[in-house]
Amino acid sequence: MNATTSYQAIIPSPIGPLGIVMERGQLCRIGFLSDETALQAAEDKPAAQVAAQLQHYFKQADWHFSLPLQPAGTAFQQKVWWQLQQIPMGEVRTYGEIARALGSGPRAVGNACRNNPLPVVVPCHRVVAANGPGGFAGQTRGRNISIKGWLLAHEGVTL
DNA sequence: TTAGGTAGTCTCG
């Protein structure tokens, strides 16, 4: 996520501005923007749909996303991201649990989560470490961990 | 608290 990224929509949210990237009508990336970043978003009909659903979620956590997703990644990453989508709202899994379900290892799962291009929609925030909060958006502490905490609290989860 | 093990990905060469 950088200055050269062009978004089809940008929406405000309780966790800061979110940038939406579409390709051929499918959602392929969501980015956390800084408040100072005043970017112009091109108007795009499918992106408006994504924006609306995100706003539903922020208003009411118990919201089931129904969107055409197209996250780019390896076969293993796709499997992990699919597993994440099976975690019900308000529940969490550990990296180890996801790993066992896939016959893989915890660190590999962490790697895949770190590379999740669709945070919030693909709920990587519902994956935590066996003793600790784990990381979020590439960080193990700092602002992104706060965001993870906010999302979980929003869903009624207390770590 | 740490030491060692683990799986996937990336970077060199």
Place this chain on the structure above:
DNA sequence: CGAGACTACCTAA
């Protein structure tokens, strides 16, 4: 291709 380094980890001692 292969070796080595790098992780949002886990378990045993």
